[in-house]
Amino acid sequence: MRLLTERPLSRRDFLKACGTLAALMGVGQSAVPRIARALEDAAARPPVVWLDFQECLGCTESMTKSRYPDFLNVVLDMISLEYSEALMAGAGRQAEKNYADTVVGQPGKYVLVVEGSVATKIPNAMTVGGRTSVDIAKEALTAAVLVVAVGNCASFGNVQAAYPNPTGAMGMLAFMEQEGIDTGKLIQLPTCPVNPVHITTTISYFLTYGKVPPMDQWHRPLVHFGRKIHDECPRRAHFDEGRFVEVLGSAEEDERLCLYKVGCRGPHTYADCATVLWNNRANWCIGSGQCIGCAEKDFWDELVDFYRPMPGVAVPGFGGIRADADTIGIGLAAATGVAIAAHLAVSAAKGRLGRNEDQVVIEEKEE
Amino acid sequence: MAKVVIDPVTRIEGHLRVEVEVDNGRVVDAWTTSTLFRGLEMIVENRPWMDAWHYTHRVCGVCPTPHGHNSAISLEDAAGVTPPPKARLMRNLLECAQLLHDHVLWFYILNGLDYVDLVSALSAKTSAPTLLAVQARLKAFVDSGQLGFLDNGYFGHPAYKLPAELNLQLAAHYLESIRVQAVASEAEALLGGKFPYHMSTPPGGYSTVPHQDQIDQYEAKVREVRDFIDAALVPDLLAIAPYYVDQAAIGLGHGNYFSWGVIDEDLQGGDPYKRLFPRGAIIGAHQGNLSVQPVDQEQDVREWVTSSWNTQYEGGLHPWQGITGPDFTGSDGIAEIDRNGRYAWEKSAHLKGVPCEVGPLAQMLMAYLSGPADHLAKKLIDDTLKAVGAEGNPTVLLSNLGRVAARVLKVKIIADKTLDYVAQLRGSMAGGDMEFYTPVPDNPTGQGFSGWDAPRGSLAHWSTLEDGKVKHYQIITPSGWNFAPRAGDGRVRGPVEEALVGTPIEDVERPLEILRTLHSFDP
Numbered sequence A: 001m002r003l004l005t006e007r008p009l010s011r012r013d014f015l016k017a018c019g020t021l022a023a024l025m026g027v028g029q030s031a032v033p034r035i036a037r038a039l040e041d042a043a044a045r046p047p048v049v050w051l052d053f054q055e056c057l058g059c060t061e062s063m064t065k066s067r068y069p070d071f072l073n074v075v076l077d078m079i080s081l082e083y084s085e086a087l088m089a090g091a092g093r094q095a096e097k098n099y100a101d102t103v104v105g106q107p108g109k110y111v112l113v114v115e116g117s118v119a120t121k122i123p124n125a126m127t128v129g130g131r132t133s134v135d136i137a138k139e140a141l142t143a144a145v146l147v148v149a150v151g152n153c154a155s156f157g158n159v160q161a162a163y164p165n166p167t168g169a170m171g172m173l174a175f176m177e178q179e180g181i182d183t184g185k186l187i188q189l190p191t192c193p194v195n196p197v198h199i200t201t202t203i204s205y206f207l208t209y210g211k212v213p214p215m216d217q218w219h220r221p222l223v224h225f226g227r228k229i230h231d232e233c234p235r236r237a238h239f240d241e242g243r244f245v246e247v248l249g250s251a252e253e254d255e256r257l258c259l260y261k262v263g264c265r266g267p268h269t270y271a272d273c274a275t276v277l278w279n280n281r282a283n284w285c286i287g288s289g290q291c292i293g294c295a296e297k298d299f300w301d302e303l304v305d306f307y308r309p310m311p312g313v314a315v316p317g318f319g320g321i322r323a324d325a326d327t328i329g330i331g332l333a334a335a336t337g338v339a340i341a342a343h344l345a346v347s348a349a350k351g352r353l354g355r356n357e358d359q360v361v362i363e364e365k366e367e
Numbered sequence B: 001m002a003k004v005v006i007d008p009v010t011r012i013e014g015h016l017r018v019e020v021e022v023d024n025g026r027v028v029d030a031w032t033t034s035t036l037f038r039g040l041e042m043i044v045e046n047r048p049w050m051d052a053w054h055y056t057h058r059v060c061g062v063c064p065t066p067h068g069h070n071s072a073i074s075l076e077d078a079a080g081v082t083p084p085p086k087a088r089l090m091r092n093l094l095e096c097a098q099l100l101h102d103h104v105l106w107f108y109i110l111n112g113l114d115y116v117d118l119v120s121a122l123s124a125k126t127s128a129p130t131l132l133a134v135q136a137r138l139k140a141f142v143d144s145g146q147l148g149f150l151d152n153g154y155f156g157h158p159a160y161k162l163p164a165e166l167n168l169q170l171a172a173h174y175l176e177s178i179r180v181q182a183v184a185s186e187a188e189a190l191l192g193g194k195f196p197y198h199m200s201t202p203p204g205g206y207s208t209v210p211h212q213d214q215i216d217q218y219e220a221k222v223r224e225v226r227d228f229i230d231a232a233l234v235p236d237l238l239a240i241a242p243y244y245v246d247q248a249a250i251g252l253g254h255g256n257y258f259s260w261g262v263i264d265e266d267l268q269g270g271d272p273y274k275r276l277f278p279r280g281a282i283i284g285a286h287q288g289n290l291s292v293q294p295v296d297q298e299q300d301v302r303e304w305v306t307s308s309w310n311t312q313y314e315g316g317l318h319p320w321q322g323i324t325g326p327d328f329t330g331s332d333g334i335a336e337i338d339r340n341g342r343y344a345w346e347k348s349a350h351l352k353g354v355p356c357e358v359g360p361l362a363q364m365l366m367a368y369l370s371g372p373a374d375h376l377a378k379k380l381i382d383d384t385l386k387a388v389g390a391e392g393n394p395t396v397l398l399s400n401l402g403r404v405a406a407r408v409l410k411v412k413i414i415a416d417k418t419l420d421y422v423a424q425l426r427g428s429m430a431g432g433d434m435e436f437y438t439p440v441p442d443n444p445t446g447q448g449f450s451g452w453d454a455p456r457g458s459l460a461h462w463s464t465l466e467d468g469k470v471k472h473y474q475i476i477t478p479s480g481w482n483f484a485p486r487a488g489d490g491r492v493r494g495p496v497e498e499a500l501v502g503t504p505i506e507d508v509e510r511p512l513e514i515l516r517t518l519h520s521f522d523p
Helices: A011-025 A029-040 A056-063 A071-078 A093-103 A133-143 A152-154 A170-180 A196-208 A235-238 A333-350 A354-359 B051-056 B064-079 B085-110 B129-145 B163-191 B214-249 B358-370 B376-387 B400-428 B478-480 B495-500 B512-520
Strands: A047-052 A080-084 A113-115 A146-150 A187-188 B001-008 B016-023 B026-034 B255-258 B280-282 B303-304 B348-350 B446-451 B460-466 B469-476
Touching: A011 A029, A011 A196, A029 A196, A029 A354, A047 A093, A047 A133, A056 A152, A056 A196, A071 B163, A093 A133, A113 A133, A113 A152, A113 A196, A133 A170, A133 B051, A146 A152, A146 A170, A146 A196, A152 A170, A152 A187, A170 A187, A187 A196, A187 B478, A187 B495, A235 B001, B001 B512, B016 B512, B026 B495, B051 B064, B051 B469, B064 B085, B064 B446, B064 B460, B085 B163, B085 B214, B085 B400, B163 B214, B214 B376, B214 B400, B280 B358, B280 B512, B303 B469, B348 B478, B358 B376, B358 B400, B400 B512, B469 B478, B478 B495, B495 B512
Parallel strands: A047 A080, A047 A113, A113 A146, A146 A187
Antiparallel strands: B001 B016, B016 B026, B255 B280, B303 B348, B446 B460, B460 B469
16 A cells, blocks of 8 residues: 655645645745745744634544645644644643643744634633633634634634524634734634635745735635635536526436526625535535535525525526526515515625625516 | 543544543543533524524534434424435435544544554664655654644553554554545545535435546545555554453443444335444343344433533433523533532433443444344454454453444445445446435425434434424434433433543543543544
8 A cells, every 4th residue: 555644745746736825825826936935944834723612623624634735744744733622642731731832832923723613602601621712712812923713613603603692602703803802813714614725725825925815804815705606606607598407406407507596505605616626626515515605604594595596696587688598586576676685785784795795696677 | 539630632523521530540430521512403493494404414523424414314204205215325325435534534533642652653663665754754743843733642651552663554554544534525525515514415315416427436535445444444453452452341331332323225215223234222231131122212212401501301301302401500611510410511311211322332233233144244343353362252342442443343344335335326327217306395394303323323313393494403412322421310420421430540640541431432
């Protein structure tokens, strides 16, 4: 059996990895030498503390699936993972020492990755080592040089923050604002789970340029969250031509027609899943399933009834874009006209549409 | 007497605090405390019924697949929907990939460092080029002075027994397993969209149609993982077991085991007693009772809240009547616990009136004792007993050693069977069967149940629907069984609490042996 682990990255592999990272970071191949210098010239690998609060460990799981570069190369060659409850050899007192050595011992020197939300209403619904997540988060967020909120839990509270949010689950942006901690060092990567590509590019960008990448109002990097899933979807042509899957698992699905009518939330979701894909580019949600909008804030409350089409999308064939297109929306038009307007008003008021507002299709025509 | 607290317990899913009392070098009593509450059962109420599987899928990111399947099957049961046979086959394939990923990850990444001394591996003498290269790489890592997540480990602890060469071999496979478990998850993503949290099995069946290239790639990745299991995982188990036969007398527990079963062999009816790992319970194994009993979910399952930070009620409730509501009464930060009162977020599930251990050991016992005569479990278990010098004596498996061995042998069975299921899928599609999904009613009303084991043990979802909305929802996870706090009128210990009693401990400052017992349950 040939072991991948026999050798560290060769020079050639390393530069190739930097090239991949450059592409995924959206900075162009001319940046490769600079990225390479940043990753290899540092006197020491940058210390990273990975904290878990209210979570399911799915983001740690996802990170261990990284292939650009391999997770093994990340932890052996790229960073120094000082604390991770999932991976640490030591437990209890020994684990707490790892935490203290870095968070207390090296303030301003470590990158903090947060997985999971902070329990604010019932602080004891989340404790580690005799302390609540509120206490730990305040300390670790304040002293970090960079904070990467991975997954929808750490970003927006995710499913446990959905109504009625029994524990007062809160994401990092809201928590840091509440506690008066500088949010200028915060990057949020809110899919469920996080895409490991988003983590490796984000940390590489920071190591290369010494600053956070361009982000939207939710602190999501624009390179990953600046475009709608719908606009990059390989099924988009079917949408434009009015060819839809009507029944799950059917012959239409076998042809990979558009999933809008069975509830796909691609038109409402900003993420680069269609291009970056998942699990070593094996597949993505729309490839075998559909999008439920997991990159968005409060999607468990706002994008629900996942198997019914979401209003607020101009559908070809509805209102005459194509005379021969499907009859989507019969009976939907009158009922949803008001609802759509209301939904968009709410969204705009909350700023959900953000800088991308002009890209959201709000056209809706009566029959 | 010495009190030892481990918080956090690391290399697990979730958040766990463990407190034990040590006397004369042995654990004499134990208390397990889950330190996380999210309330998903409350959150899913009043949601559209078809959405519920996405919410409850999110209970666990290490074993998401069986949560997704249980939720969908429970909702189908409530809505009176029978998924087509091919949907059951697709669920098998997704679940098998989950298991391949999970058990490989568990053996090396979560459990491995309890038995493998990485520092000792540095002094191994070897001429194998592969192992020399791995050794050099480890040495460079250690010499960097940045040990990171390996810092403050228990390396050098006298409870490590392997010779340096074996430590090096296991270290090499530890590193390699990181890639292998990723490959298994890629197989799952090919049919499910992504991992964690596949998207393709809502109530009604399998929501897409697999294409040839997806099936081909899935099979290739499964073969790659199977090669690793055959060439590394199973040989590693057999190589280290003789050094750790002491573990056959540690972590004995109550001796009650049960499994809902997992992986459908009966694709038409989904009979849980015909599953690859069949449903069943064994009560009182340490008293010599190894007979497998059927499980009646309505009669046999009760959840207690005697020691739980949950809304209090009398006695035990069946999950269809179950109540979830946070009611914290402990100390701030859970720095201290009230050993005689309420001390955990977890509720306590009991089967047939007693706490029950769940997991691969229970699953393998049911297959071994009640499966068909040609079940691979029989041969694998008998061969393993021979290898550790316990031929014909399966009771040595009712221990930490048995839990570790059962996971490895189980995943060997899964790897072989997965390829059979792939062939089955190809055959039926070639024969023209393209039915993957059954349309579901709009606004169903009814009660549903699904028991389908997670990698780490018995998992079940109970749903109540009214006019297409979720009226009530309860889940009992493997931790609800294994990590149950004391419950019932006699405040009887939970399975892990009971299994910890008797665990020897050499150095209370470095409680490695306790971690072995804990990790044998894969918390």
